[in-house]
Structures are given as C-alpha cells and as structure tokens.
Amino acid sequence: MTSSHFISKKHLGSNLYTFTFEIPWYDMQFQAGEFIELKIEHPNPDERGDKRWFTVSNVWTDVRLEITTRYFGDKSSTFKKALFNLKKGDLVHFSEPMGDFVLPKDKKLRLLFVAGGIGITPYMAILKYMEVNNDIRSAKLIWKLNSLEDRFEIPKAPKEVEQLVITDNDLFKPEYLLEQFKRFKADRIYISGPEPMVKILNDGLLKLGLPKRVINTDYFPGYIN
Ligand SMILES: Cc1cc2nc3c(=O)[nH]c(=O)nc-3n(C[C@H](O)[C@H](O)[C@H](O)COP(=O)(O)OP(=O)(O)OC[C@H]3O[C@@H](n4cnc5c(N)ncnc54)[C@H](O)[C@@H]3O)c2cc1C
Structure with a gap:
C-alpha cells in the first residue's frame, strides 16, 4: 500500500x-x-x-x-x-487502483449505465472522464434513488449522455432494464450499487436471456440498499 x-x-x-x-x-x-x-x-x-x-x-x-x-x-x-x-x-x-468497471475500448458501443444510490460513484468518474477528454459515446444513465432527497450533484456529463433519475421501487426491476436496454439499442449494460440490488438485477437479466458478456457489474458489499 x-x-x-x-x-x-x-x-x-x-x-x-x-x-x-x-x-x-x-x-x-x-x-x-x-x-x-x-x-x-x-x-x-x-x-x-x-x-x-x-x-x-x-x-x-x-x-x-x-x-x-x-x-x-x-x-x-x-x-x-x-x-x-x-x-x-x-x-x-x-492500494493500487484496479477493476474492470471501466469504459470499453470500442467507442462505438452504446452503453446503458445503471446506478443504485451510492452506486453512482464509478459514473461520477466515468462522466467526468468523458467530459474532460471529449470522449464522445452514446450512453444513457439511469440512477435509482430511494428518495429524491438522496440526489446530489454529479459531474457534468457530455450532452450525448441522457440521464434519468427514478425513485419507483416497483419499476426498478430486470424487466424494466431489459426494456431500456432494447429501447436504447445498447450493446453493454453496466450495473453498480449495493450488493443485494446488483445481484437481483444481474440474475434477473440473465434469466430473461441477456448474455453474460454484455453485463458488467460492480457490487458494493456492506449496504442494505
Ligand atoms: C469494488 C468495490 C467498490 C466500492 N465502492 C464504494 C464506493 O464508491 N462508495 C461506498 O460508499 N462504498 C463502496 N464500496 C463498499 C465499501 O467497501 C463498504 O463496504 C461500504 O461503504 C460499507 O461500509 P462499512 O462496512 O464501513 O459500513 P457503514 O457504511 O458504516 O454502515 C454501518 C452499518 O449501517 C447499516 N446500513 C447499511 N446500509 C444501510 C442503509 N441503507 N440504511 C441504514 N443503515 C444501513 C449496516 O447494517 C452497517 O452495519 C465498494 C465495495 C467494493 C467491493
């Protein structure tokens, strides 16, 4: 260290x-x-x-x-x-920085970013990187919060990145994410947040037939939601 x-x-x-x-x-x-x-x-x-x-x-x-x-x-x-x-x-x-929850090399891939609450942290860095480096990609961010009071300002995203904040627990299900994935014509889905939430979404998407290779997950243990 x-x-x-x-x-x-x-x-x-x-x-x-x-x-x-x-x-x-x-x-x-x-x-x-x-x-x-x-x-x-x-x-x-x-x-x-x-x-x-x-x-x-x-x-x-x-x-x-x-x-x-x-x-x-x-x-x-x-x-x-x-x-x-x-x-x-x-x-x-x-420790040294590590992990594969990073942007793909291929800039043509369309990316659906999904954050549950504190799971916004990797996108804070990714959006800032895209903005600062003029790294233009088609991406959409869906940020699920328990309440709008939990919302805070995140770095300015490039104008190409569409952003959606939702608070509806009943809506935030694998079926909804699959529909968003198809509607956005995404090539990859990134999911980050509390471990139980990410697990449910990942398992659900796999069950619905989304191939494992298009899903990238970042699990935060220690949080209930
Ligand atoms: C790859 C990776 C990346 C991570 N990145 C981040 C990151 O960017 N930011 C981050 O915060 N964490 C991140 N984590 C998780 C982090 O390592 C801790 O596990 C987490 O912050 C919890 O910290 P803590 O164990 O000190 O508990 P605390 O946060 O101090 O929680 C204390 C107690 O609060 C309770 N609690 C948990 N959730 C809630 C809730 N929603 N409401 C009320 N009480 C609750 C728990 O039972 C717990 O016992 C990451 C983990 C991994 C593996």
Whole structure:
C-alpha cells in the first residue's frame, strides 16, 4: 500500500460525503471506474477491520484522489467513524487502483449505465472522464434513488449522455432494464450499487436471456440498499 494524506471532506447532501486525499501515485494514470482499498489505522477497530474498498469518484487529471460514501453517524462502523473524523494531513494508505468497471475500448458501443444510490460513484468518474477528454459515446444513465432527497450533484456529463433519475421501487426491476436496454439499442449494460440490488438485477437479466458478456457489474458489499 502507498501512503497519502487526507485533505478535506465535502458534504454532498443527505448522508453523503466526498473525501479528498493527496494523490498517492504520481506515475500512474488510473482509469475512470477503478477502485482502491483504503486503510485507516485507528484504535479498537470493529470486526470489519481497518480497510475498505472504494471506487475512485474523480479522475487522475484532478491530481488528487476522491472517494464518495455514505455516513450513518453513530450507527457507522469504526472505519467510517475514523474516515469521517480525519483531520487535514492525517496519514492513510491506498492500494493500487484496479477493476474492470471501466469504459470499453470500442467507442462505438452504446452503453446503458445503471446506478443504485451510492452506486453512482464509478459514473461520477466515468462522466467526468468523458467530459474532460471529449470522449464522445452514446450512453444513457439511469440512477435509482430511494428518495429524491438522496440526489446530489454529479459531474457534468457530455450532452450525448441522457440521464434519468427514478425513485419507483416497483419499476426498478430486470424487466424494466431489459426494456431500456432494447429501447436504447445498447450493446453493454453496466450495473453498480449495493450488493443485494446488483445481484437481483444481474440474475434477473440473465434469466430473461441477456448474455453474460454484455453485463458488467460492480457490487458494493456492506449496504442494505
Ligand atoms: C469494488 C468495490 C467498490 C466500492 N465502492 C464504494 C464506493 O464508491 N462508495 C461506498 O460508499 N462504498 C463502496 N464500496 C463498499 C465499501 O467497501 C463498504 O463496504 C461500504 O461503504 C460499507 O461500509 P462499512 O462496512 O464501513 O459500513 P457503514 O457504511 O458504516 O454502515 C454501518 C452499518 O449501517 C447499516 N446500513 C447499511 N446500509 C444501510 C442503509 N441503507 N440504511 C441504514 N443503515 C444501513 C449496516 O447494517 C452497517 O452495519 C465498494 C465495495 C467494493 C467491493
């Protein structure tokens, strides 16, 4: 793991925060959509320990590293409390960035991005990457929230990326996503969010006959919804 220092945190609304750190790898261009493991040493960690995986929610050209997460106050793990209480200059440790929840090389592929709540984090990086690099692709983002109060501002997307926010639990089913996939004439569907939600959607889409090779998933364990 590589050492870094905490810089600041920003409240995005509801129980959502972005935490900013010094970029730990000066010689490495991480890809939008990749994740890291963050270690924060703290006294008496609970059974979940002092490390967590987080998607990097910004892009490497920012020359800093950001993660975005939910904070449940007193109900939080010792890790999240340690994260929330970091002071400017405090030492943390990062693994190298990794993962395949990244844009495909073929720019002609039409992409349907699906986020459940906090599962928006990889798209924060991906949309920003597309905008900053003028990386033009046909994509549509569907962001499912429990309530509109959970909505927060995400990086500006290129005008080609259509965005839809939904809050209807009854609608947000594999059948709906398959219909969206067909209507958008998508080549790939990306699904990111709390583990139980992503599992239901992925299994449902496979049952409905969508080939495994067109589905890319990013599971966030530790969240109920
Ligand atoms: C590849 C990968 C990428 C990830 N990226 C991210 C990311 O970008 N952002 C992110 O936040 N997490 C991400 N995660 C998940 C992250 O690693 C943690 O598991 C998650 O944030 C939960 O943290 P925690 O265990 O410290 O629990 P806390 O968040 O502190 O939760 C504490 C308690 O709250 C309860 N709780 C959970 N969900 C709810 C809810 N909806 N309402 C009320 N209470 C609830 C739980 O029972 C839990 O015991 C990622 C995981 C992986 C594997």
